[in-house]
Amino acid sequence: MFEAYKGASVLVTGGAGFIGSHLTDRLIELGAKVVVLDDLSTGKRENLSQHEGNPNFAFAHGNANDWPTLDRVFDTHKPDYVFHLGAFCGVKRVEERPLDVLKDIDGIRAIFEFCKDRKVKKILYSSSSEVYGEPISLPTHEHGPINVSPRDPYSLVKMLGENLTHHYYEQYGLKTVALRFFNVYGPRQESSPYGFVVGIFLDRALKGEPLHIFGDGSATRDFVFYKDNVNTILTAMLKDTTDGQTINVGKGIPTTIQELAERVAAVSGKDLKIEYLPVRKMEIKYRTPDVQRMHELIGTKAETTLEEGLRETYEYMKNKHGAA
Numbered sequence: 001m002f003e004a005y006k007g008a009s010v011l012v013t014g015g016a017g018f019i020g021s022h023l024t025d026r027l028i029e030l031g032a033k034v035v036v037l038d039d040l041s042t043g044k045r046e047n048l049s050q051h052e053g054n055p056n057f058a059f060a061h062g063n064a065n066d067w068p069t070l071d072r073v074f075d076t077h078k079p080d081y082v083f084h085l086g087a088f089c090g091v092k093r094v095e096e097r098p099l100d101v102l103k104d105i106d107g108i109r110a111i112f113e114f115c116k117d118r119k120v121k122k123i124l125y126s127s128s129s130e131v132y133g134e135p136i137s138l139p140t141h142e143h144g145p146i147n148v149s150p151r152d153p154y155s156l157v158k159m160l161g162e163n164l165t166h167h168y169y170e171q172y173g174l175k176t177v178a179l180r181f182f183n184v185y186g187p188r189q190e191s192s193p194y195g196f197v198v199g200i201f202l203d204r205a206l207k208g209e210p211l212h213i214f215g216d217g218s219a220t221r222d223f224v225f226y227k228d229n230v231n232t233i234l235t236a237m238l239k240d241t242t243d244g245q246t247i248n249v250g251k252g253i254p255t256t257i258q259e260l261a262e263r264v265a266a267v268s269g270k271d272l273k274i275e276y277l278p279v280r281k282m283e284i285k286y287r288t289p290d291v292q293r294m295h296e297l298i299g300t301k302a303e304t305t306l307e308e309g310l311r312e313t314y315e316y317m318k319n320k321h322g323a324a
């Protein structure tokens with residue numbers, strides 16, 4: 001299935017981040033020549049330290065929203081495939097600096113233009129479940145109604161990326177695909193308060209601190225382990241059935257935040273307190289994707305159970321930060 005990556009030149013923007021670094025690991029394993037473009041705003045060089053000195057790996061420290069930087073990267077590496085993952089993200093960060101998200105529009109525009117002009121074989125754009133806003137119906141289907149008001153700039157920027165994914169395919173025949181990720185989690189995910197709920201819970205569990213739930217715990221998320229997510233990304237890029245499409249990438253199984261907190265406590269083996277805080281302004285309450293198109297067009301399934309994924313992530317964090 002993945003033979004096409006062998007010897008191919010691949011650009012991963014945001015490749016020093018959580019999902020991007022795991023994607024880079026797999027691409028290198030598959031024999032691709034990978035260049036990571038990352039400004040290290042949330043990503044870390046250490047996520048890629050295993051590839052230092054590998055002739056099939058290059059790191060370009062720079063801003064994916066900057067036209068001359070992209071020009072240099074495209075000129076030097078002539079990518080066959082482009083995974084555009086670099087983005088300003090995280091609920092708390094977006095809440096504090098909403099206008100900074102808009103800078104990503106420059107990068108999205110530039111990357112689609114470069115891909116068109118430099119004859120890239122295909123570009124994959126990482127969108128988000130945030131585009132649905134508070135869902136009008138559940139599970140959310142890609143072609144169902146979207147609740148656009150009131151939403152934060154992050155979801156609007158992701159919508160623009162999806163729009164260009166479609167436009168460049170229809171207008172210029174550039175092969176594209178946009179994937180709407182739901183809650184991806186696993187090792188290397190940011191676990192500071194600016195990060196995502198699984199990492200934050202596991203970090204607090206390691207320290208024996210209470211788990212903080214915003215709201216009453218009845219909000220739901222669809223948790224996808226990073227290995228399943230990366231497998232779907234790699235497959236979606238190579239399937240013609242995904243050309244010009246926007247596709248949900250999830251498990252299709254809603255988990256309440258209350259249940260997540262209880263599972264995290266169980267995995268840690270500690271008697272952790274759960275505390276309830278006011279709901280955050282931009283927080284969406286319910287998220288469950290309809291994953292039929294993912295199964296049909298990409299042919300993958302997110303199979304790792306939440307239990308397995310949490311255990312693996314907790315073990316990783318324990319080894320990294322020292323056992324508590």
Ligand SMILES: NC(=O)c1ccc[n+]([C@@H]2O[C@H](COP(=O)([O-])OP(=O)(O)OC[C@H]3O[C@@H](n4cnc5c(N)ncnc54)[C@H](O)[C@@H]3O)[C@@H](O)[C@H]2O)c1
Pocket residue numbers: 013014015016017018019020037038039040041042043044062063064065084085086087088089107126127128129180181182183184185189190196
């Ligand atoms: N993790 C999730 O659950 C989730 C859900 C929905 C969508 N996404 C999307 O998936 C992508 C990857 O997310 P992640 O969870 O790995 O986050 P992350 O913060 O770990 O990774 C993002 C990476 O992009 C880099 N970056 C940010 N802006 C950049 C810029 N202008 N130029 C170059 N590099 C830049 C960061 O330094 C970081 O390495 C993002 O586009 C995000 O919006 C993630």
